[in-house]
Each structure stands twice: as structure tokens, then as C-alpha cells.
Amino acid sequence: MTLWFIRGLRRGVVTTRYPARPDASAASLPTPPAFRPQGLTRQIADRLAAICPSGALRRDGSVLVYDVGRCTACGRCAAQAPDAVIRSGEFELATTDRSALIKNIPVREEAR
């Protein structure tokens, strides 16, 4: 505290950078899911879109449209299809462009 005060007086800067150091709790935060296109078939994509409680998932042809902004990170999709959905670990998602939060995830064709 004293050091910080003296340094602040000397440099005229009393704020710190963000983050001053990595946060210990960051690893255990609930984070939105990430998808594995390898395990994501049309059938699974439709099922995930149907169970998503906040309307963040919707299948549009051969892509799964994922609106990260609407996602509540509830984990229902990960519980439903553990092969296709993993934890992303991303939580610093603030953006100045709403459309940057909408992701198009490729969906595998069923026949292969």
C-alpha cells in the first residue's frame, strides 16, 4: 500500500493495468461451450438447438449458428452430446460489435 502510494506520487499514475496478474479463479469459471465439428452431425445439431433454453443455438443448413451473447453456459448441450461439445474456457467476451458474437459452426453430413 505504502509502496503503491509512493510510486503513484512519483509517476503521477495511480491506476494499474488489467489484469495486474492472472486471476486464480479464472480456470473454474463457467464458460460457454465450444464445438467439435467432427462429432457434430445434423441430428445432434438439431437436438442441441431444441434443448438450448436461451435460444443460443439454431441450425441453418449445414452450419450450427451459435450466438455466444445469448448463451448462459448452462452446460445442457455438453451433457447431451459430450462428443460434440467441450468447454471453451473463454470468458473475456466483451465486444463492440454484436455480430462478432455470432459463430457459424460447420455441421458434418450424416452419410460419412
Add this chain to the structure above:
Amino acid sequence: MTPEDLRETIARQFGRSLHVRTLDTGSCAVCEQEIRLLAAPHYDLNRLGFFFTPAPRHADLLLVTGPMIRAFAVAARKSYDAMPGPKIVVATGACALGGVYPEDPFTHGAVDAVLPVDVWIPGCPPSPLALLHGLGVAVGRLADKVRDLPFTEANDPERSRGAS
């Protein structure tokens, strides 16, 4: 005024200090809990030059939570109009971004319907770290890198094909 101009103006006019007014438009109050934690010693919002203010007339940034219920839209608009310019509106949490509640007779469903939003912070609720990052993005101190996040598995062979 473009967002870039706004950011430059804020950097010039406010220096390192920015005053935040929080606005609850019908949220479940968990976003508010996380916002309150920002002022606690662990996150210590004030060290970054942000301060909470109880009056919109003193605020530079409006931190809006909740799905914008219709009964609150007039009050939200008045709060926004009472703020001196240049001002920033930050939509906070999945409700404010259009998730959870669809548009219906009781709620607008998203903050965008009533206020001109400049920064969107996803999360249900956004953690204090995410909120701090969002405030940093809002004043242009931190880069906006969300567009580059693919939300597909790392090292996935189909990754380049899918991410737009």
C-alpha cells in the same frame, strides 16, 4: 460520432477516470451481485480508474442488466437522456443481449430495442473478470478480440472451413 471518435474523446476528456451508473431493467440480480463484487478488494475496480455513481447525471457509462421490461423502458430512456455526452451504453448479461427472454408483451427482450448499445458483455452472469474486461473494451483500453474466437475445438482440421 463513430465509436472510435467516442473512445478517443473519452481517453482525452476523462483521462483515466470513468464513472459508471448501473441500471437494472428486470434482471434476476445475479448480474448485480457480480457488479457489486467489482468494488470488493479482490477485483478493486477503482484501481483501474472506474467508479460507481448513483446518479446518471454524473455518469459516463451506463451498465445495463436485464431483458429491458417494457415497464422500465421509459425510465431507461430518461436515464440515458440525463447522462452528459459523450456516453457509452454497455449491455451486460445474456438477458440484455437477447437470450433467455424472447420479445413479448412484458419485455423488449434485449437492451438494443430501447438504448443504443456500444458494448455487449455476454455471460450468465458475466464474472467480475469478464465485466472488468468489458469496461476495458468499452473505453478502448483493451482490444476487441472476440471476432477471432472460433468456438470450435482447437487444432480442428475443419476449423478454417467453418469459422466465418
